[in-house]
Amino acid sequence: MGKRLLGRGFFARNVVEVARDLIGATLLVDGVGGMIVETEAYDREDPASHSYSGPTARNRVMFGEPGHAYIYRSYGIHWCVNFVCRSGVGDGLATGAAVLIRAIEPTQGIAAMVERRGLSNPLQLCAGPGRVCQALGLSIAHNGLPLDEPPFLLLGADAPQPIASGPRIGISKGVETPWRFGLRGSRYLSKRFASVPVRAS
Template sequence: MLSAAFFARASPIVARDLIGVGLLVDGVGGAIVEVEAYALDDPASHSFNGPTPRNAAMFGPPGRAYVYRSYGVHWCLNFVCSEASAVLIRAIEPLYGLDVMAERRGRSDPRLLCSGPGRLCQALGITRAHDGLPLDQPPFELEAAEGAPALAVGPRIGITKAAEVPWRFGLAGSRFLSRPMPNRPMG
């Protein structure tokens, strides 16, 4: 289990260290292979314009979940870090509870279960009910990465502001990324 201090750091640092970390929700999950960092002074961040009802969790203590609805349809999971920064979990490699994930997703292709922020929330059963919950208590379970994963770095996906900032981190060569990483490391 990751210590509380793990999240009490700037989100780009935490994001880098999250690659390879095990993420389980009620025993269903896998290894994190893709994340993005968002910071307080970052125009692309939900916290950029100050506290609101939606982003309240981002202004709370580090080490909690920040869950928001995207495009009125999907849920997206973030880990809150220091100074109202957060890490968006974009993709995991599904390892535990594949049958449950397939049922929730309505498809069984492993690459379509958890590759994308909306998909992984659906597969893991994450909703608004998880917003603000501590990450070191059930239903969450986080396990430290084994060894030193090969990292790839690139610009964040799907945003219009600060689109050039290289705060997307991925496991190099993973088949479970939501989209390929740039060939050359950046940043």
Template sequence: MTPLPPDFYVQDVDRVAQALIGATLLVDGVGGVVVETEAYDVADPASHSFAGRTPRNAAMFGPAGHAYVYRIYGLHYCLNIVCGTPGSAVLIRAIEPQHGIERIRARRGITMRDRDLCAGPGRLCAALGIDLARDGASLSSPPFLLAAGASAPPIVTGPRIGITRAAERPRRFGWMQSPWLSRPFPADHIATQQDQA
């Protein structure tokens, strides 16, 4: 697999969020195909960067193509990929696990359904062993590998999940009808990538 080039990440955050659908994300060889993302930027009231730079969100204002990892509810971690405009990042919401399944199951639980292993940002980080130690790390260097997909999948767009501010904005992107999504897209919000152009 060929890593995505550094200039991929300097694009507009919504473009990166859509282009990452179908890409392969690995951490120490463990991971799979990205099927769901969300876009955030400094002008977005739902973004961690909206109020400016803080020690917690400093990675969002750092180099494009690096990780912004934060903790939610004191329990779970979320992986974001910093994009070109300072304060913008793509949240990786779900992947289809394809590599290192045994290691994923050891981390997530042997009895868990396959579709639940990496469906959601907290589950995904637990499955891939991502924690705050990865905050600020380059996605172009080990242990990360982020490689382009073989083809462009059909993409659906809808409102983001788990936020209260700017929740209506269609900045959540997913692989159409993928069984690996963290949550189905509402039928009345679905639009193809071509419709958004």
């Protein structure tokens, strides 16, 4: 495909930087997926983060090595996939941080996504974290798996992307923290951004 493979070293950085840099990257699970167009960052001293109160049986993957999938069920209904990173706390080497994948633009394995989601509108296939997991066939069975090994394939963006940012969605704490990032102008976002783009990296 001509893109660089994103190894575990890519994720061993500040979670906010990783969340930005994932915009435009390609995420495939067993060959099904597309371009990441929306992410959210969660840090271990962030009251909205699962890691805020320390390690538990549910969030233990967040306190492991960067570059692994952290998957949890939201509201007892939807699976959500996160990529474990380094925290921005202190010396930047602490764990307990992750990037939530909120939306992708579907490009490969669309027939499989349509079957799994039960709809054919490409704009709705992966617009939201629960939809992403359903379309890609992700579940708790993938929790803790390394992102640089099958069934995952992560490839860096072909070129710098224009990025927008704003407050995260669907949380009750840390609501003003502008750690939601997206591809400016994308039709595949879970929700439009009200803010102006923060950079064209």
